Amino acid sequence: INAEYGGYCLVWGRSNSKRDMRLITHNVLFCNLCKSNNSFPLQLKATKIVTVETTFNKEFLQHMLQKVDWNSLVITTKQLSIIIPQQPPEPEQQTEEFLKNIHKVLFEIRIKEGELTCKECKRVFPISNGIPNMMLKPEEIDSEQRDFVNV
Amino acid sequence: RHPDGRRMEFDVPGRSLLILSKEARYVWTHGIMPRKTDYIQDLRRDRQMRVSLTFRKIRKGECGCKYPFSCDSQLVHIQEDHDDKTSWLEQKYVHEVYDTIASHFSDTRYKPWPNLTRFLKEQKPGTLVADIGCGNGRYLGINESIYKIGSDRSINLLRICKEKNYEVTACDILQMPFRDNAFDVVTCIAVIHHLSSSTHRFKALSELFRIVRFGGFVMVYVWAFEQKERVFASQDCFVPWHLAASKNKKGEDLSVAVDDVEEGSKDAIVHKRFYHVFVKGELDALVEKIPNVKILESFYD
Numbered sequence: 001i002n003a004e005y006g007g008y009c010l011v012w013g014r015s016n017s018k019r020d021m022r023l024i025t026h027n028v029l030f031c032n033l034c035k036s037n038n039s040f041p042l043q044l045k046a047t048k049i050v051t052v053e054t055t056f057n058k059e060f061l062q063h064m065l066q067k068v069d070w071n072s073l074v075i076t077t078k079q080l081s082i083i084i085p086q087q088p089p090e091p092e093q094q095t096e097e098f099l100k101n102i103h104k105v106l107f108e109i110r111i112k113e114g115e116l117t118c119k120e121c122k123r124v125f126p127i128s129n130g131i132p133n134m135m136l137k138p139e140e141i142d143s144e145q146r147d148f149v150n151v
Numbered sequence: 152r153h154p155d156g157r158r159m160e161f162d163v164p165g166r167s168l169l170i171l172s173k174e175a176r177y178v179w180t181h182g183i184m185p186r187k188t189d190y191i192q193d194l195r196r197d198r199q200m201r202v203s204l205t206f207r208k209i210r211k212g213e214c215g216c217k218y219p220f221s222c223d224s225q226l227v228h229i230q231e232d233h234d235d236k237t238s239w240l241e242q243k244y245v246h247e248v249y250d251t252i253a254s255h256f257s258d259t260r261y262k263p264w265p266n267l268t269r270f271l272k273e274q275k276p277g278t279l280v281a282d283i284g285c286g287n288g289r290y291l292g293i294n295e296s297i298y299k300i301g302s303d304r305s306i307n308l309l310r311i312c313k314e315k316n317y318e319v320t321a322c323d324i325l326q327m328p329f330r331d332n333a334f335d336v337v338t339c340i341a342v343i344h345h346l347s348s349s350t351h352r353f354k355a356l357s358e359l360f361r362i363v364r365f366g367g368f369v370m371v372y373v374w375a376f377e378q379k380e381r382v383f384a385s386q387d388c389f390v391p392w393h394l395a396a397s398k399n400k401k402g403e404d405l406s407v408a409v410d411d412v413e414e415g416s417k418d419a420i421v422h423k424r425f426y427h428v429f430v431k432g433e434l435d436a437l438v439e440k441i442p443n444v445k446i447l448e449s450f451y452d
Contacts, residue, residue: 019313025300025320028279032328040330060296063277067335125328131309133321134328138238142326 020050020110020130026076027068027106029132031118033140039118041072042125044079046114056103062091065102077105152180154221155349160184162191174385177218217384240347244389244425246304249286252392252422253307257287266452267340268293270370274336281334281362283324284342288312291319297336302327324355332364343434344373344426347387352427353437360441368447371438375451376428386430389423 031039070088077084084105089098116125116132126133152158163169171181189196214224249256267290274280276296285291285301286308292315301319303309312319322328324342337359346352359369376383435449 022318024298025318028300028330028333029320029328030330032322032326057276057296060276060298063275064279064298066277067279067333069330129310130313131306131319131321132328133306135304135321135323136326141323 020112021127022107024106033123034121036120039120041076042116044076046111048112050110051108052110054107061099061103178221220387237348240425244423245345248422248424249305250307257311260287260289263289278335280336283339288315288317291317327358329362331361334363335367337363337369340372356437360444374428376430383428387427390426392422394420
């Protein structure tokens with residue numbers, strides 16, 4: 001992958017960095033505030049990205065590929081100026097090169113600092129030290145589940 | 152009537168003595184139904200004159216009963232300040248405590264339970280697993296061929312997970328940021344017993360099942376009321392965490408987690424954690440209310 005990032009991103013080379021978020025995680029997140037189907041994928045703005053080499057396991061990756069929401073991955077990688085095919089090739093046609101690229105996208109590209117934004121309700125969730133913080137403020141919590149007890 | 156909604160009716164025969172103790176006395180509330188007839192085993196009985204004498208001992212000073220959640224003395228500050236007692240209890244006696252004891256808690260929670268280890272190791276390569284309430288990441292390192300994402304409310308515990316290079320998110324189990332049907336497997340170990348109302352406990356279970364795919368599995372562990380080595384006075388209780396503070400010669404603070412430090416020891420800081428321990432069948436009953444879910448196994452471990 002020819003990875004070029006936006007002007008405000010910093011890239012290190014290989015790193016033993018630990019505090020970072022992988023794109024596979026981003027692929028399962030949506031906005032727990034508005035819970036809209038349109039909130040997925042969350043818009044990703046990364047201010048610190050690194051790449052960490054990890055072991056490539058073909059069987060593992062092919063299984064993971066079945067779980068990934070591909071459209072969401074296309075949109076997100078585009079936000080990071082990375083190009084992946086619009087549709088994934090059938091398993092029989094997945095070349096080593098394709099798999100290794102996807103391995104890099106899902107597991108090796110790491111977001112250390114950044115923001116996730118819901119395009120529906122515009123709520124911004126920070127990513128710091130590689131941990132996306134999806135905690136809601138008390139006033140944002142569903143009122144139906146608040147338990148008011150008259151003691 | 153029990154706070155969880157259960158009601159029981161008793162026929163108290165004439166010239167009888169009814170003694171209420173423990174849960175019956177402290178947790179259940181009592182009253183006489185305001186009506187003129189009763190049906191005892193389908194036979195109608197009209198009420199006649201009733202004389203009842205109630206005897207009670209009056210306590211002097213603060214109450215130290217084992218039922219703080221029913222106790223006017225012990226809960227009085229909650230009544231005054233907080234409408235949302237459930238969330239307040241969870242905030243003060245779960246979230247803040249875990250953030251405070253995080254590193255010490257982590258030091259004592261390193262050994263995974265065998266049933267869980269086996270369950271995780273049995274999963275096929277490429278299985279996507281969520282561990283909700285992952286704590287220090289005890290279950291996030293098992294089985295390299297499956298992909299695990301952990302979540303917890305405590306940022307301090309999550310940082311510990313990050314040190315070990317685990318993938319984690321900060322969120323609350325009651326409203327999770329994971330999309331529907333995202334995971335093959337969801338585990339939730341020793342979490343739901345920290346939720347202080349059945350509404351919250353049910354909501355948490357619903358969320359766990361929302362994020363697992365159709366055909367996927369959810370594994371939940373909670374503390375049982377019935378235990379061999381510990382007797383709980385009631386299902387809602389506080390379980391202490393003892394932090395023995397000591398200083399070395401330089402006067403630096405060395406806090407060490409000591410579970411068996413003597414109560415009353417000068418140096419121990421006691422953090423109370425809220426637990427609602429589950430009676431047999433209680434967890435099953437909650438899960439049975441969730442549509443499209445089948446209980447595969449239910450056991451005491």
